[in-house]
Amino acid sequence: MDQSFLLMLSNLLHLHNHLDPTSALLSDAHSPTSTSSSSTSSSLLTSSSAAPLLFFTIASVLSYLASSRPPSSSAATATNPTTSSSEFSVSAFRALSTEHIWAMEAPLRDAQWRSSYGLSYPVFTTVVDKLKPYIAQSNLSLPSDYAVAMVLSRLTHGLSSKTLASRYSLEPYLISKITNMVTRLLATKLYPEFIKIPVSRRRLHETTQAFEELTSLPNMCGAIDSSPVKLHRLPSDYNPSTYRSRYGYPAVQLQVVADHKKIFWDVCVKGPGGIDDATHLRDSLLYNRLTSGDVVWDKVINVRGHHVRPFIVGDWCYPLLSFLLTPFTWDRTGSPAQNEFDAALMKGRTVVEEAIGLLKGRWKILQDLNVGLNHAPQTIVACCVLHNLCQIAREPEPELWKEPEESGPPPRVVESEKSLYYIGDNLRHALADDLYQRLSR
Numbered sequence: 001m002d003q004s005f006l007l008m009l010s011n012l013l014h015l016h017n018h019l020d021p022t023s024a025l026l027s028d029a030h031s032p033t034s035t036s037s038s039s040t041s042s043s044l045l046t047s048s049s050a051a052p053l054l055f056f057t058i059a060s061v062l063s064y065l066a067s068s069r070p071p072s073s074s075a076a077t078a079t080n081p082t083t084s085s086s087e088f089s090v091s092a093f094r095a096l097s098t099e100h101i102w103a104m105e106a107p108l109r110d111a112q113w114r115s116s117y118g119l120s121y122p123v124f125t126t127v128v129d130k131l132k133p134y135i136a137q138s139n140l141s142l143p144s145d146y147a148v149a150m151v152l153s154r155l156t157h158g159l160s161s162k163t164l165a166s167r168y169s170l171e172p173y174l175i176s177k178i179t180n181m182v183t184r185l186l187a188t189k190l191y192p193e194f195i196k197i198p199v200s201r202r203r204l205h206e207t208t209q210a211f212e213e214l215t216s217l218p219n220m221c222g223a224i225d226s227s228p229v230k231l232h233r234l235p236s237d238y239n240p241s242t243y244r245s246r247y248g249y250p251a252v253q254l255q256v257v258a259d260h261k262k263i264f265w266d267v268c269v270k271g272p273g274g275i276d277d278a279t280h281l282r283d284s285l286l287y288n289r290l291t292s293g294d295v296v297w298d299k300v301i302n303v304r305g306h307h308v309r310p311f312i313v314g315d316w317c318y319p320l321l322s323f324l325l326t327p328f329t330w331d332r333t334g335s336p337a338q339n340e341f342d343a344a345l346m347k348g349r350t351v352v353e354e355a356i357g358l359l360k361g362r363w364k365i366l367q368d369l370n371v372g373l374n375h376a377p378q379t380i381v382a383c384c385v386l387h388n389l390c391q392i393a394r395e396p397e398p399e400l401w402k403e404p405e406e407s408g409p410p411p412r413v414v415e416s417e418k419s420l421y422y423i424g425d426n427l428r429h430a431l432a433d434d435l436y437q438r439l440s441r
Contacts, residue, residue, distance in 0.1 A: 114396070117149055118156030118362055119386070123393045124148070127186075127386070130193075134185050140178070150175070151182040155383060158364035180375050186382035194388045197265050197286075197295055198222070204299055208310060210260035214351075215344040216435055219301055221310040222257045222265060223352035224318065226280060227360075227403065228273040229254050229380055232370040245273035247404060252369075252376050253280050254356075256384065257312055262355035263391045267384045269377040277317040278411035281324075290323045291420065304430040311427070313345045316410045322423035326410075328432070340439060341432035357400030359387045367401065 104112070110120035117124055125145075132144040140147060154164050154175070161175040168175070198204045198221055211220035228251035234243055245251040251273030257266040268284040281287050289295045297310040311323050316330045327345055328338040360366045363383040371379050413421050 116156075117152040119152070119390055119395055120393070123389055123395065124152070126393075127152075127389065130190060131182065131185050134189055135181070138181060140181070142178070147178050148182060151179050152386075154179060155183075155363045155365045155379075155386070158366075158368060158370070160370050176371075179371065180378075183375070183379045183382035186385045187378040190385050191267075191381065194385050194392070195264055195267055198259065199295065199297065201298060204297060204310060207259045208299065211348055214260065215348040216438070217341075217344050217348065217431060218303065219299065219308050219310050220313060220348055221297070222259055222312040223349045224255065224257045224281070224312050224314040224324065225349065225352040225356060226253055226255045226277045226317075227356045228252070229269075229366050229376070230368055231273075231373065231376065232368050235373055238373070242274050243272040249273075252373075252380070254380055255280050255284060256352060256356065256359075257286065258352040258355040260351055261391055262351055262358060263388050264355065264384050267381055269380045276411070277314075278319050281318060282414075291321075303427075303434050306427055306430040308427055308431070313348050315346075315349060319411045319413065319417060319421065320424045320428065321417060321420040322427065323420075325424060325428050325431070328428070330410075337432045337436035340436050341428065344435060354400060355387070357402065358391075358397055359383060360401035361398040362387060362390065 110122075113119065113121040113124055119127075128145045128148050131148060135144040135147060142150075150164065150168055150170075153159065154161075159167075161172045161179070164170075165172040165175045198207050204221060207221050208219050212218050228245035228247060228249075230245075231243065231250045231252065234240060234250040240250060243250040243252070245253075252269060253271045253273055253275050255266075255268040255270075255277070256264045258264050266286045268280070268286060270283050271280045275283075299310055301308050309323070311325050313325050316327055318324055318326055320326045325345065327342040328334040329342065332339050332342060334342065363386065365371075366380065366383055369376055369379065
């Protein structure tokens, strides 16, 4: 029998003898002929007092509890020096997400989740559920929800791998590895599902109708803009002037097209920060698809004898094309009809400006991107996917990240775009005259 059990039983018998001195149990327990466990048990069971049986029962329960209790954390650490403190972090996270989370009121729960991970708990679980099959294939030693939570906390707070490693009790190289894996999955596996060109009849009608209510311009289906994403550090073997943005810091260029809900339906991160908006557009897949007719928008209206297909709008840094309309002037020095058109166009452009402001406001890592240059594009695209998830779920919008006003000369017309420019110019004049006439009634 376990020595600790015998000691406990002996102490209980002493206590019993003190409480019930008329019984002979204590003397039996100390007699040379009563040292075996069988004699002790029989004495307890045959005693006329109820106290011995009670003490025996208590001793049995305590013995069972002592034998079933797992070793303490300090003992486990002493016997297994390779045990990492990250195991306790995983346990803490899983306890919060699986046990305590449902005991909380939904507003409080989601506020806590947004504070930590940039989105509410239901949206978080959506991301985890969609990434779990791919994460499982990677043989990652961490649970999927813990890995996603760790990466989201980095994206939403802009933490470095070293800071996050200290917080989650993991090695910095492992933080970088998990970040690269999760952002790559977001940028590749979830991109086709959550970033789509509006080509379906229902979505195209909804988008153009909403933009017309906002701007009074018919058949607008999106607004385009570019934004430099600041790099925390540029590798020494890269040309600084190539990556220096118009604001003076090293960056990579982000180009997005947004709809009326500030949801991105195209994202491109293909050029260094020193590239101009027009050149970046011409290098993008979207440009190639629109110029080649690969994107078919089945919605054509007639405006003053011109067939107007769905178009996007941009500022004066973009070229005027059949599918991309820009302002007549940047300082409202045109005719009354042109100025009315420019004001309406720029009102439509505000959605993409605000979408970029929300993107950088939600995912603060984009304010100072502290990942390797090779992983910068996928990190940016991953944040765009998460932004769309938040907009679709109607998450509360954070404070907008504000960028300085843009300035610069309009782009030159290249030879291959002359016919597209001619069509775009005619459409712009027709829309301007039609808008001015309607507003003048």
